[in-house]
Amino acid sequence: MEPHWKEIIPGDQYIVSIDGMQNIGDNKVLTLLYQPLIGPVCISLYFTLLNQVEDGKLETEPASHYYLMNLLDLNLSQIYEARQKLEAIGLMETYMKENEDLRSFIYVMKPPLSPKQFFTDGLLNIYLYQKVGRDYYNRLKQTFANKVIDKTGFDKITKGFQDVFSSSHFPYHDQIDEHDLTVKYPTKEIPETIMVQPPHFDFDLFLAGLNESVIPKQAITTEVKDVIIKLAFLYEIDAIQMKNILYSAINEQNQIDIEALRKAARDWYTIEHYSSLPKLVDRTQSPIYYANIDVPKTQEERLIRYLETVSPRQLLIDLSEGSEPLESDLRLIEEIMVKLNLTPGVVNVLIQYCMLRTDMKLTKSFVERIASHWSRKKVKTVTEAMELAKSEHRKYVDWQKQQKEIKSSPRKTTRTTRQEPVPDWLKNGGQTKQVEVDENFDFEAEKKKLEERLKKYKK
Known part of the structure; x- marks a missing residue:
């Protein structure tokens, strides 16, 4: 990893951009679920950048990183490290354009996962469990759990659009500008899960070693592949061991049971590491x-x-x-x-x-x-x-x-x-x-x- 002064200096300009409006529930997810994993400095940087975008707009005016350093009362190395963690965990994307004597950045702020996505992610939820412990983890799950209202005995009497409104036809002489109909407004973006690629895991080698009479190739769906790669990264499982774990998760319909696969990987890891779970640590010195x-x-x-x-x-x-x-x-x-x-x-x-x-x-x-x-x-x-x-x-x-x-x-x-x-x-x-x-x-x-x-x- 390059030192921060090679990647960014206080005079470099940046623009903050958002793909869509965020809702009030995102703040709770960021504070209670993401903050234990990446720390308060990262969350502070996220909110600071996000709040620079004025209501109803999609981007900010250019500003220097020196301004950001004063806002956060942090040095540039701390901001650079926090930015990298936000990028890695899927909360931010960074784009750079470099001219002769000017370097400009665009910071695209991404929404966090929904509580359901987070607790079923298979990667972030495991790190959170290890970080906060079983009791508080279960309390957090209950905090975000929504109980479905029992509507038994009730009849649906909701009116349809056509039942309430009608369309009137009167002459209209002004020409409609197509630009008025296609202008982009801020909307809620669908958050994307984190994609990882463990350097030690060769997925092609893993597929080549599978016995098709036991696990047909069509059983390795996109979802299954994503889970396998996350588990390989999370528990540092190689291709050969993952094959054995996958065999234990095949069901009677020759399909991969996702939950059984995750449990088998956890069981393997806890046996190898004396009932512990992996923690989220930095690869190199901060x-x-x-x-x-x-x-x-x-x-x-x-x-x-x-x-x-x-x-x-x-x-x-x-x-x-x-x-x-x-x-x-x-x-x-x-x-x-x-x-x-x-x-x-x-x-x-x-x-x-x-x-x-x-x-x-x-x-x-x-x-x-x-x-x-x-x-x-x-x-x-x-x-x-x-x-x-x-x-x-x-x-x-x-x-x-x-x-x-x-x-x-x-x-x-x-x-x-x-x-x-x-x-x-x-x-x-x-x-x-x-x-x-x-x-x-x-x-x-x-x-x-x-x-x-x-x-x-x-x-």
């Missing part, structure tokens, strides 16, 4: 946690920028010279980000530090212990994580030594004392300690290998 570096100049500043803008998964791939990371490593990183609420940039520093300390492996106990410490310290930025690693390096070495002593066998072995490698940024203030390590392990070679890998990071 711009609000970026270091105040306009143009990285030193090696350390370029490394900080890289760790801020790359995802933990991509970092593991880069450190492995393009190889896919182990499933166990990805699961460990996922648990740390979700359970301990660490930001992606902080997790990237943790990965780099721990892999160099443990022979390019992620040792679960060592990683989790440091991650817990950083979580308690409420570390949010890459620079904070680096500084804490420097100041607490001696403690972490002692932790590692204790773990080695616990796991080591009673028999005596020939050992030698050598200084273990650390990242270059740790040397500028971190204190090292001589610890016992295996003589056969060439730490300097491993350190050089890691440095070569990190030269490939994005600028």
